[in-house]
Amino acid sequence: MNEHLEEMLRSALGHASELAPQAPNNLSTHIVRRSRVRRIRAQALLAAAAVVVIAGGVAVAVRGAGHDATAVNPSVTPSPTATETRIPASVEKVWPEAVWKIPVKLPGGRKFNPRGFVDDHTLLLETWESFEKANAIYAYDLDSDRVRKITNIRTPKGVYASGYAAGGGRIVWQTIDVVHGKPVTSFWWAPVSGGEVTAVATERAVKGSGDKLTVVGDRLAFSLLEGGVFTVPLDGGAVEPVAGAAGHHILRWPWVGTPGLYTPEGEASFQELLNVETGETSRAVVHPEEQNVRCGVTTCTGTRGDHTAFYRLRDGSQERPLTRSSMSGLARDRFLTPFLPNPPGGQALYDLVTGKSGDLGLRPNVKGQSFAVELGFGDGRMVAYPLGSEYVIIDLAKIR
Amino acid sequence: MDDDSRFADFVAARADALLRYGYVLSGDPHDAADLTQEALLRLHRAWSRVYRKDNPESYTRRIMARLHISVWRRGRRERLFWDLPDQAHLDTLPSEAEQDLWQALKGLPRKQRAVLVLRYYEQLTDAEIATVLGVSRGTVRSHASLGLSKLRSSVPHPTATEGSAS
Numbered sequence: 001m002n003e004h005l006e007e008m009l010r011s012a013l014g015h016a017s018e019l020a021p022q023a024p025n026n027l028s029t030h031i032v033r034r035s036r037v038r039r040i041r042a043q044a045l046l047a048a049a050a051v052v053v054i055a056g057g058v059a060v061a062v063r064g065a066g067h068d069a070t071a072v073n074p075s076v077t078p079s080p081t082a083t084e085t086r087i088p089a090s091v092e093k094v095w096p097e098a099v100w101k102i103p104v105k106l107p108g109g110r111k112f113n114p115r116g117f118v119d120d121h122t123l124l125l126e127t128w129e130s131f132e133k134a135n136a137i138y139a140y141d142l143d144s145d146r147v148r149k150i151t152n153i154r155t156p157k158g159v160y161a162s163g164y165a166a167g168g169g170r171i172v173w174q175t176i177d178v179v180h181g182k183p184v185t186s187f188w189w190a191p192v193s194g195g196e197v198t199a200v201a202t203e204r205a206v207k208g209s210g211d212k213l214t215v216v217g218d219r220l221a222f223s224l225l226e227g228g229v230f231t232v233p234l235d236g237g238a239v240e241p242v243a244g245a246a247g248h249h250i251l252r253w254p255w256v257g258t259p260g261l262y263t264p265e266g267e268a269s270f271q272e273l274l275n276v277e278t279g280e281t282s283r284a285v286v287h288p289e290e291q292n293v294r295c296g297v298t299t300c301t302g303t304r305g306d307h308t309a310f311y312r313l314r315d316g317s318q319e320r321p322l323t324r325s326s327m328s329g330l331a332r333d334r335f336l337t338p339f340l341p342n343p344p345g346g347q348a349l350y351d352l353v354t355g356k357s358g359d360l361g362l363r364p365n366v367k368g369q370s371f372a373v374e375l376g377f378g379d380g381r382m383v384a385y386p387l388g389s390e391y392v393i394i395d396l397a398k399i400r
Numbered sequence: 401m402d403d404d405s406r407f408a409d410f411v412a413a414r415a416d417a418l419l420r421y422g423y424v425l426s427g428d429p430h431d432a433a434d435l436t437q438e439a440l441l442r443l444h445r446a447w448s449r450v451y452r453k454d455n456p457e458s459y460t461r462r463i464m465a466r467l468h469i470s471v472w473r474r475g476r477r478e479r480l481f482w483d484l485p486d487q488a489h490l491d492t493l494p495s496e497a498e499q500d501l502w503q504a505l506k507g508l509p510r511k512q513r514a515v516l517v518l519r520y521y522e523q524l525t526d527a528e529i530a531t532v533l534g535v536s537r538g539t540v541r542s543h544a545s546l547g548l549s550k551l552r553s554s555v556p557h558p559t560a561t562e563g564s565a566s
Contacts, residue, residue, distance in 0.1 A: 018420070
């Protein structure tokens with residue numbers, strides 16, 4: 001009886017499987033495209049590992065004179081060597097001025113996540129009440145290893161603090177809520193010195209999802225995932241669109257561009273750039289057969305028609321091969337994290353400008369799994385990853 | 401040949417087989433397409449590692465089975481890349497008994513169904529099923545036995561419908 005049922009089940013499942021829908025011819029093209037979009041989105045949303053750092057990088061840019069005004073015609077020349085494959089010395093040996101190791105837990109045993117730099121020697125940390133749901137932010141002084149709470153964060157169920165940026169003595173961030181089925185973004189700030197959270201009062205609700213924040217003087221600049229760059233006084237007031245930046249996204253202030261990182265049809269990200277302070281524009285050279293082209297303020301990476309990877313300056317000059325494509329582009333227009341040969345496995349941090357590389361120290365476990373560091377696009381300044389009982393923190397801005 | 405070309409070749413060669421598997425797992429063409437699409441997206445993300453160290457097809461099938469039984473996934477669907485034809489007609493199954501059995505499978509909890517599909521469609525051993533679903537062998541046996549007994553009670557006794565066949 002059982003045998004008969006089992007036999008019939010085998011037969012019924014086999015016959016029923018023939019009624020399954022068939023795959024379209026171009027399925028893999030769609031899959032590859034959406035997979036890339038997802039990866040980029042995930043990076044943008046999590047602001048995890050390296051991406052984080054909108055905060056510090058921007059704060060420095062805003063304070064500095066002239067920002068990156070010369071960035072479109074950079075004086076640095078990409079190094080002619082391609083990605084290295086030998087095992088380099090550790091990152092702390094190669095760039096001692098840019099690497100710190102801090103305990104993975106705060107005094108008292110709480111876990112945290114590094115979110116960016118507040119200034120040259122201060123990290124912004126976030127603690128969670130549940131997965132990715134922040135309940136407090138802290139300042140960690142890398143010189144003295146002292147940590148102090150900046151403020152507690154409370155968000156409603158399903159709403160998360162994200163997009164931290166620092167500047168003008170404040171930490172700003174956003175929360176995205178869904179109202180009548182549509183995203184609405186709110187902005188908040190707290191003094192770096194510590195204190196209460198204040199909402200940035202906007203005259204009207206900001207409809208859309210914030211994708212990047214920057215403090216510019218006494219204003220908050222932000223762009224939306226749906227496109228558009230706006231500013232609002234940090235002390236509250238009217239949200240004003242930035243002229244000429246409709247459909248644009250913040251790349252690295254004052255540079256904004258289009259399309260942003262979300263390119264569902266495989267367009268080149270940030271092909272068009274606009275400097276909102278000087279009005280300077282730049283259109284990156286992209287050839288028709290190229291794919292997954294990701295542009296920064298000075299360089300672009302992507303794959304050619306023959307699937308080989310390249311990087312070059314935005315004007316199309318000084319093109320060099322890469323041994324492996326970088327889905328998310330280069331961090332700060334020059335850094336990559338190529339995988340090392342296995343064994344021993346792991347990843348290196350590779351600087352295209354100087355040709356130097358350093359071993360991140362990550363190694364696969366017995367199951368062959370390892371923590372992967374995917375560098376951010378745009379001005380990602382911080383690389384942070386857990387390694388045993390320590391967090392390794394790298395400030396890419398300190399690598400000259 | 402680079403990773404993307406290998407991935408494209410894999411999808412071209414195996415997508416239909418994965419859809420068939422997704423269809424018997426879920427009993428629904430949309431769910432089959434959704435499971436296949438989602439699993440291939442995850443496969444693409446892990447491709448360079450899976451291609452070198454694992455079997456891409458078993459990796460994908462494992463993801464599909466786990467996705468299907470995950471509580472998290474219920475009620476979630478991504479936009480499909482393609483339009484599906486209208487639901488297939490069950491009367492294309494060769495016998496009434498098989499049609500009844502197919503209908504009865506729809507009444508099973510997902511885990512029970514998944515165990516039966518892995519055992520009788522994928523021809524996996526209970527130990528392999530336990531690994532795929534991330535449960536103990538005992539759990540596999542109890543799901544299988546519960547599932548089979550429900551099917552037995554909901555489909556007519558074979559001798560009643562087919563006489564004393566074989």
